[in-house]
Amino acid sequence: MNEQLEKVAGALRKRGFKAVCCATGAEARDYVMKEAETARSVGFGGSVTVKSLGLVEAMAAAGKEILRHGDPSLTPEQKAQVMRRELTCDLFLLSANALTLDGRLVNIDGNGNRVAASIYGPGKVVFVVGRNKLVDGGLDEAVARIKRCACPPNCRRLNKQTPCAATGECADCSSPDRICMVTVVMDRRPRATDVHVVLVDEDLGY
Numbered sequence: 001m002n003e004q005l006e007k008v009a010g011a012l013r014k015r016g017f018k019a020v021c022c023a024t025g026a027e028a029r030d031y032v033m034k035e036a037e038t039a040r041s042v043g044f045g046g047s048v049t050v051k052s053l054g055l056v057e058a059m060a061a062a063g064k065e066i067l068r069h070g071d072p073s074l075t076p077e078q079k080a081q082v083m084r085r086e087l088t089c090d091l092f093l094l095s096a097n098a099l100t101l102d103g104r105l106v107n108i109d110g111n112g113n114r115v116a117a118s119i120y121g122p123g124k125v126v127f128v129v130g131r132n133k134l135v136d137g138g139l140d141e142a143v144a145r146i147k148r149c150a151c152p153p154n155c156r157r158l159n160k161q162t163p164c165a166a167t168g169e170c171a172d173c174s175s176p177d178r179i180c181m182v183t184v185v186m187d188r189r190p191r192a193t194d195v196h197v198v199l200v201d202e203d204l205g206y
Contacts, residue, residue: 005199011103016189018196028200029053043067043086045094045114049205083113092122098142105186106142110179126196130204150206
């Protein structure tokens with residue numbers, strides 16, 4: 001196991017999070033499925049990492065109610081309803097855009113629904129974070145990593161008409177399609193929320 005991941009897990013635990021290290025994505029998927037055993041409803045925060053592990057399909061096969069606002073079949077009204085329900089689901093799954101070596105989770109969001117659900121509301125929150133999200137630096141480097149590595153490909157994935165989608169570089173734009181609206185730093189586990197962080201010794205997501 002990557003020694004750096006073990007150190008980050010230790011830093012997360014000191015900050016009140018439950019943290020585990022997994023050697024592979026398959027191992028991480030097994031951990032998440034075990035944590036979901038008693039959950040009836042599972043919300044998904046639009047994570048490429050979570051999607052790549054096949055967790056949507058696995059949860060559906062296990063008989064869970066799936067709350068996924070990114071489902072392309074939803075109307076705008078249905079999407080808004082699902083986003084609100086994700087705030088009170090039994091289990092909410094997402095990733096982090098960046099994770100500092102001293103255990104701070106950093107996310108940038110457009111609507112704020114993803115970060116809101118990660119802070120308060122769901123019965124349990126599980127972050128699945130690949131080793132590529134680790135940042136050897138402070139919060140400024142974490143945000144720079146997100147603007148450099150996560151926002152441009154996410155804008156392209158979501159078909160957003162932003163400068164970074166075209167050039168791959170942040171222009172701190174004022175585009176109506178801008179997805180960098182809310183930045184959240186989780187310094188410690190929110191007092192009323194059961195937060196797990198699953199660190200994976202693989203490159204996952206953006």
